[in-house]
Amino acid sequence: MDKDSIYIYKIKQGDITVFSELIEKYKDMAFNIAFQITRNREDAEEVAQDSFVKVYQSINNFKNESKFSTWLYSIVYNTAISKTRKKKLETVDIDNQYHSIEDTQNSINSLKASEQKEYINYALDSLSPEDRAIVSLYYIDDKSISDIVEITSVSESNVKVKLYRARKVMYSKLESILKEDVKSIL
Amino acid sequence: MDNQFKQEDIQDKFLKDILSKNIKKEKTSDNFTKKTMNLVMQEWVDNPVEIETPRHGYKFWILTGIFIVIASAIYLATDTRKMITMSDIEWLKSFDKNYLVYIHSFFSTIANSFLDIPVIIYVVLAGLLALFFADKLLQKTHSTYSFLFV
Numbered sequence: 370m371d372k373d374s375i376y377i378y379k380i381k382q383g384d385i386t387v388f389s390e391l392i393e394k395y396k397d398m399a400f401n402i403a404f405q406i407t408r409n410r411e412d413a414e415e416v417a418q419d420s421f422v423k424v425y426q427s428i429n430n431f432k433n434e435s436k437f438s439t440w441l442y443s444i445v446y447n448t449a450i451s452k453t454r455k456k457k458l459e460t461v462d463i464d465n466q467y468h469s470i471e472d473t474q475n476s477i478n479s480l481k482a483s484e485q486k487e488y489i490n491y492a493l494d495s496l497s498p499e500d501r502a503i504v505s506l507y508y509i510d511d512k513s514i515s516d517i518v519e520i521t522s523v524s525e526s527n528v529k530v531k532l533y534r535a536r537k538v539m540y541s542k543l544e545s546i547l548k549e550d551v552k553s554i555l
Numbered sequence: 556m557d558n559q560f561k562q563e564d565i566q567d568k569f570l571k572d573i574l575s576k577n578i579k580k581e582k583t584s585d586n587f588t589k590k591t592m593n594l595v596m597q598e599w600v601d602n603p604v605e606i607e608t609p610r611h612g613y614k615f616w617i618l619t620g621i622f623i624v625i626a627s628a629i630y631l632a633t634d635t636r637k638m639i640t641m642s643d644i645e646w647l648k649s650f651d652k653n654y655l656v657y658i659h660s661f662f663s664t665i666a667n668s669f670l671d672i673p674v675i676i677y678v679v680l681a682g683l684l685a686l687f688f689a690d691k692l693l694q695k696t697h698s699t700y701s702f703l704f705v
Contacts, residue, residue: 392588400583418591486577508574540566
C-alpha cells in the first residue's frame with residue numbers, strides 16, 4: 370500500500386487532518402497544470418484550491434483503480450478548462466476592445482526580449498487552453514499518451530493529433546520569432 | 556515520408572528540450588495549504604464524508620458462497636430425504652418427523668409451482684438480470700470519474 374492510499378484510507382475513515390498531507394504533496398503539481406491552462410497565477414491558485422475541495426467531495430468515488438496523481442490531474446484539468454471557458458464568456462467584450470493594444474504590446478515585448486523563455490511563453494500562449502494543457506503534460510510533466518488520455522478524457526488518436534498540431538503551431542511561431550536562433554540550435 | 560518523420564522527430568526533441576529548459580515549475584503562495592484546508596474543513600462541516608463501513612467483508616461472502624454451493628451439491632447429487640428416513644440416528648428421525656417433513660413439503664410446493672411457469676418468463680428474467688448487472692458494472696467503472704459527468 371503506497372502512502373497516498375494510506376492517506377485516502379484515513380480520510381475515508383474520517384481523519385480529515387490527513388488531507389493537508391495530500392495538499393502539501395500535490396499543491397505545486399496541481400498549481401502548475403492549472404497555470405499552464407489559465408496563464409494567470411490568481412486563477413491557477415483558485416483552480417488548484419477548488420480542485421482539492423472537489424477531491425475531498427468525491428474521495429469516496431476514488432477506488433485506487435488509477436494513480437491518485439492521475440485522478441487529481443484530471444480534476445485540475447477539468448476545473449481549469451471550465452474556468453477559462455467561463456472567463457472567456459465574461460471578458461469577451463473587454464478582450465475585443467483591447468485586442469489590438471495587447472497584440473502590439475506583445476509584439477514589442479517579444480521583439481525586445483532576448484530570453485528564449487519569453488519566446489516560448491509567447492508560443493505557448495498561441496495554443497488553446499486544451500492544447501496547452503496537453504503540451505504541458507507531455508513535454509513538461511513527462512506524462513505518457515495513455516496518462517493524458519485518462520486525465521483529459523480525450524481519445525488517444527485525438528491526443529496525438531492535438532500534439533502534432535500544437536507542435537507545428539509552436540514550432541512555426543518559434544521559428545518566426547527566433548529565426549536564426551532556432552536554425553543555429555538545430 | 557521518411558523525411559517528414561525525421562522532421563517531426565527533430566521538432567519533437569527540440570520542443571522537449573526547449574520547454575523543459577525554460578519553463579520553470581511555479582510555486583503556490585506560502586499560505587496555500589492553510590487556505591485550502593480551511594475550504595476543505597468548511598466543506599467537511601457542511602458535508603462530512605460518510606465513513607465507509609462495509610456491512611460484510613469479502614470473507615463473509617466467500618463462506619456464504621461455499622456453503623450454498625456445498626448445500627446445493629448435496630441436495631442435487633443425493634437423495635437427502637431417502638437418506639434421512641433410512642437413517643438409524645434417533646434424534647435425526649424425530650427431527651425429520653417434527654420439522655423436516657413440513658419444510659420439505661413446503662419447498663416441494665414452491666419448486667412445483669416454478670415448474671409450471673413458462674420458459675419464456677425465465678428467459679426474460681435472465682435478460683433483465685443480465686442488463687441490471689451490466690449497468691451496475693458500468694456504473695462502478697465510471698464512478699471514480701463521476702465528477703466529470705456532473
